[in-house]
Amino acid sequence: xxxxxxxxxxxxxxxxxxxxxxxxxxxxxxxxxxxxxxxxxxxxxxxxxxxxxxxxxxxxxxxxxxxxxxxxxxxxxxxxxxxxxxxxxxxxxxxxxxxxxxxxxxxxxxxxxxxxxxxxxxxxxxxxxxxxxxxxxxxxxxxxxxxxxxxxxxxxxxxxxxxxxxxxxxxxxxxxxxxxxxxxxxxxxxxxxxxxxxxxxxxxxxxxxxxxxxxxxxxxxxxxxxxxxxxxxxxxxxxxxxxxxxxxxxxxxxxxxxxxxxxxxxxxxxxxxxxxxxxxxxxxxxxxxxxxxxxxxxxxxxxxxxxxxxxxxxxxxxxxxxxxxxxxxxxxxxxxxxxxxxxxxxxxxxxxxxxxxxxxxxxxxxxxxxxxxxxxxxxxxxxxxxxxxxxxxxxxxxxxxxxxxxxxxxxxxxxxxxxxxxxxxxxxxxxxxxxxxxxxxxxxxxxxxxxxxxxxxxxxxxxxxxxxxxxxxxxxxxxxxxxxxxxxxxxxxxxxxxxxxxxxxxxxxxxxxxxxxxxxxxxxxxxxxxxxxxxxxxxxxxxxxxxxxxxxxxxxxxxxxxxxxxxxxxxxxxxxxxxxxxxxxxxxxxxxxxxxxxxxxxxxxxxxxxxxxxxxxxxxxxxxxxxxxxxxxxxxxxxxxxxxxxxxxxxxxxxxxxxxxxxxxxxxxxxxxxxxxxxxxxxxxxxxxxxxxxxxxxxxxxxxxxxxxxxxxxxxxxxxxxxxx
Numbered sequence: 001x002x003x004x005x006x007x008x009x010x011x012x013x014x015x016x017x018x019x020x021x022x023x024x025x026x027x028x029x030x031x032x033x034x035x036x037x038x039x040x041x042x043x044x045x046x047x048x049x050x051x052x053x054x055x056x057x058x059x060x061x062x063x064x065x066x067x068x069x070x071x072x073x074x075x076x077x078x079x080x081x082x083x084x085x086x087x088x089x090x091x092x093x094x095x096x097x098x099x100x101x102x103x104x105x106x107x108x109x110x111x112x113x114x115x116x117x118x119x120x121x122x123x124x125x126x127x128x129x130x131x132x133x134x135x136x137x138x139x140x141x142x143x144x145x146x147x148x149x150x151x152x153x154x155x156x157x158x159x160x161x162x163x164x165x166x167x168x169x170x171x172x173x174x175x176x177x178x179x180x181x182x183x184x185x186x187x188x189x190x191x192x193x194x195x196x197x198x199x200x201x202x203x204x205x206x207x208x209x210x211x212x213x214x215x216x217x218x219x220x221x222x223x224x225x226x227x228x229x230x231x232x233x234x235x236x237x238x239x240x241x242x243x244x245x246x247x248x249x250x251x252x253x254x255x256x257x258x259x260x261x262x263x264x265x266x267x268x269x270x271x272x273x274x275x276x277x278x279x280x281x282x283x284x285x286x287x288x289x290x291x292x293x294x295x296x297x298x299x300x301x302x303x304x305x306x307x308x309x310x311x312x313x314x315x316x317x318x319x320x321x322x323x324x325x326x327x328x329x330x331x332x333x334x335x336x337x338x339x340x341x342x343x344x345x346x347x348x349x350x351x352x353x354x355x356x357x358x359x360x361x362x363x364x365x366x367x368x369x370x371x372x373x374x375x376x377x378x379x380x381x382x383x384x385x386x387x388x389x390x391x392x393x394x395x396x397x398x399x400x401x402x403x404x405x406x407x408x409x410x411x412x413x414x415x416x417x418x419x420x421x422x423x424x425x426x427x428x429x430x431x432x433x434x435x436x437x438x439x440x441x442x443x444x445x446x447x448x449x450x451x452x453x454x455x456x457x458x459x460x461x462x463x464x465x466x467x468x469x470x471x472x473x474x475x476x477x478x479x480x481x482x483x484x485x486x487x488x489x490x491x492x493x494x495x496x497x498x499x500x501x502x503x504x505x506x507x508x509x510x511x512x513x514x515x516x517x518x519x520x521x522x523x524x525x526x527x528x529x530x531x532x533x534x535x536x537x538x539x540x541x542x543x544x545x546x547x548x549x550x551x552x553x554x555x556x557x558x559x560x561x562x563x564x565x566x567x568x569x570x571x572x573x574x575x576x577x578x579x580x581x582x583x584x585x586x587x588x589x590x591x592x593x594x595x596x597x598x599x600x601x602x603x604x605x606x607x608x609x610x611x612x613x614x615x616x617x618x619x620x621x622x623x624x625x626x627x628x629x630x631x632x633x634x635x636x637x638x639x640x641x642x643x644x645x646x647x648x649x650x651x652x653x654x655x656x657x658x659x660x661x662x663x664x665x666x667x668x669x670x671x672x673x674x675x676x677x678x679x680x681x682x683x684x685x686x687x688x689x690x691x692x693x694x695x696x697x698x699x700x701x702x703x704x705x706x707x708x709x710x711x712x713x714x715x716x717x718x719x720x721x722x723x724x725x
Contacts, residue, residue, distance in 0.1 A: 285314020
């Protein structure tokens with residue numbers, strides 16, 4: 001049967017499974033899409049299931065389109081009545097038919113994120129809530145999380161949420177929801193929440209869909225949030241012909257509301273569930289897979305599985321430690337350029353990083369060495385709003401008649417120069433085509449302008465005059481720092497309560513560092529020359545247009561993709577794992593899964609790169625090697641140190657080795673943890689036990705052990721006198 005051709009035994013077992021709940025644990029690169037589409041085709045042609053009785057749900061339109069196309073390639077156009085879609089599309093289809101039961105009309109509109117934020121802004125304005133203190137985007141994010149957890153405005157308001165932004169959300173949420181309903185509109189999160197509420201409140205509607213869908217298949221189940229989980233639970237009904245496909249080791253969207261417990265608890269939710277593991281990998285070499293497994297198996301509570309391949313062992317994982325972020329970027333660029341000279345295509349390379357801030361140095365190195373690249377899922381460094389804002393200040397200081405740049409910064413941060421004032425300035429400008437700076441001066445003599453705007457304009461002119469004077473004595477980087485201080489730009493970001501404010505601050509610090517780098521390369525650094533350089537960088541079209549280009553992206557965005565050669569940059573404590581994960585075991589485990597995802601994107605070569613020092617906010621700091629490097633077996637690594645002997649910081653890393661040294665690779669990584677999750681240990685009093693997890697390193701290492709005699713104990717390793725068995 002063609003539906004079973006080309007399948008391995010585990011895939012075949014999943015495809016022919018009949019009724020009842022089915023959990024397919026599909027490891028990275030194990031052919032999960034092939035398995036789920038062949039199962040759909042098999043159910044229709046061999047199981048006698050009508051296409052209209054099947055619902056298959058995934059997370060993106062692209063994935064849904066690919067799933068439908070693959071099924072059609074197998075069985076033709078008989079998929080016409082089948083529900084193959086995203087969660088949101090499936091919910092919208094249900095609501096179009098039954099939303100009248102919730103007091104809406106079937107002709108409801110769905111608003112996008114931009115419209116949602118604008119509506120929240122209007123609500124806040126009418127309620128007298130300051131946008132400066134409470135960012136509408138942050139409020140929208142909080143409301144999104146609430147809806148994803150099926151928390152209605154009434155439930156949240158009744159919870160008496162304390163002070164600060166939570167108390168404001170409790171006020172804004174019901175007003176926002178009322179205005180949506182008055183407009184007969186839904187946001188994207190409403191599609192999920194309202195569908196769940198509809199099915200909960202209307203047993204007859206739920207019974208109808210329970211009868212309609214004989215089989216339900218859910219892709220990427222590890223990424224489901226509470227609303228999606230409840231939607232699936234309700235629709236699957238008592239017959240429980242539910243097939244979920246996912247990988248707990250690739251659950252990396254906790255910040256979006258994804259709940260790992262959904263997949264870990266599937267067998268508890270459905271006690272009769274059959275579990276099939278897809279462990280044969282069709283993407284990577286065995287060395288890469290073994291290294292990735294050695295990392296992720298340190299997470300406690302995961303579903304045990306280990307990927308294997310018949311593609312051969314392949315090359316060992318390359319671990320490289322360099323002096324700083326400039327050397328890191330230069331090494332990556334030169335390695336890729338060498339590969340391209342030997343016949344590789346640039347599109348076969350990907351550079352992954354934890355934060356967008358890291359991209360700036362890599363981009364500039366690629367540009368200098370002529371390596372074409374594209375940035376996926378985000379703007380190039382100089383296109384980011386906060387960077388443009390500071391650059392525009394510098395442009396106006398350099399050229400006060402630049403009206404375009406002046407309009408951008410005149411009320412950023414807010415200083416009371418609003419649209420009405422700018423309209424008056426435009427009226428003055430129109431007859432003689434005056435630059436905006438001259439119009440502002442004229443407005444000071446306008447008797448029709450109120451005192452408040454006049455004072456704001458006068459203060460702004462004095463501020464810019466001060467910057468003009470400072471330009472005569474300050475370097476470009478010093479001038480940029482003065483702008484940030486005098487405009488209170490960091491306070492403006494902090495007071496906005498934007499969830500990305502810390503990231504934006506990091507980006508600005510990175511900008512200052514890049515200006516300082518420019519100054520070090522020029523004998524007579526001038527602001528005008530720097531701005532010219534930035535304009536050329538910003539207008540360079542290779543990243544967005546080149547078809548044969550290196551891919552630059554965050555680790556989060558790499559999920560689902562694969563490349564022949566992958567670099568993961570910044571594998572250091574504070575970046576990977578991120579500093580935000582230090583206070584939570586759950587977040588640290590997710591960081592480990594994120595690293596696992598990045599590693600398993602590589603097909604034949606994997607490079608892990610870090611720097612002994614890295615500039616943050618213009619200051620150089622030493623970085624510890626990531627604990628994730630220490631968790632990788634020595635025999636799977638080729639370790640190199642480049643350039644560190646020339647730097648004083650090298651003395652802080654006596655265990656590092658030079659290229660060509662006869663020292664063992666383990667000397668590069670420092671002391672290894674003797675206790676692994678799942679290993680057996682013995683305590684002098686409590687006897688044998690199994691290690692559940694470890695925390696910290698060195699003197700601060702803590703070990704959680706499940707002892708047969710006394711249960712679970714958390715111990716300081718250096719004091720516990722544990723022996724491994």
